[in-house]
Amino acid sequence: MSDSYVILDRDGVINIDSAGFIKSPAEWLPIDGSLEAIALLNEHGFKIAVITNQSGIERGLYDLAALAAIHDKMRQLVSAAGGGIEAIYFCPHGPDSHCNCRKPKPGMFLTFASDRGADLKNTYSVGDSIRDIQASMAAGCRPLLVKTGNGLQTIQNNPQLNVPIFENLYDAATHIISTS
Template sequence: MQLIILDRDGVINYDSDDYIKSVDEWIALPGALDAIARLSRAGWTVAVATNQSGLARGYYTVPVLESMHQVLRDAVQQRGGHLGLITYCPHGPDDHCSCRKPLPGLLEQVAQHYQTPLDGVWFVGDSLRDLQAAVAVNAQPVLVCTGKGELTRAQAVPSNTLIFADLSAVADQLLS
């Protein structure tokens, strides 16, 4: 199985420090949906692992989040692709869960769902938390410079981190 795991906010859609709280606020980044569809059409399984602490903070509800994810799925399908499992952490930073990145819980859920090890699987994110979660499960950390990626790039990132301009460039690399 060719598996790639993506963070959501800042990788697939625009991020906001005020949180993405509605379907109307969920806006895909240029080229991101096409990148997912291209990977899917080429045989890749594309999964998503995303922290969604806005749930714990009461900014939106699970049905609203699921509606955002349905918009994402529909948009990928309209481009001839398929989006696989979407896992999310509904907890806040002080909830002491095992799923909130940088902890590995979300990625472990993906591994369990697909019954596959994550050694070397690309995990694409825009934050240090994403990269640290990848390292925790021996996945390949991949940083995109969209979202908070440029700020993250200026930090000390794991030494084996691959860096790309955006999700489209990641797809180009994997499909070349």
């Protein structure tokens, strides 16, 4: 049997998002309860894959070394909370690159599934933007929306959106473990 994963968007789900992009470790600040949510999912047998658009790379706002330092900080804080992140996939391209990885395209989800042998139709994803939901649906995952980050705006702009909605990642994690 393949491992169970939960796919998480990063900005606005795990950490506080910024319209000015997260360009350095100092700017990466966790949303209340998100680190504990990852630990809770781990305790219940779920591994975590982070799938994130990082167009700030192509925009020249930060480089790959800065992104690696940001992810080191994220992993350290998750670890201090008792959890772990199994894999991180990021798209460094901008919206005009027409790559296959940038969400709403499902490319990173499909690469992840291929790398890890994950069963996407039984994999939850948690996101705050419509792109997260669209990519998850295109990949055949089970998308959940949180109200943190862009979440409230996503709900307002997509009133017909038919996905479960949660206050934050901890609330979504509590739901996921209750259904497993």
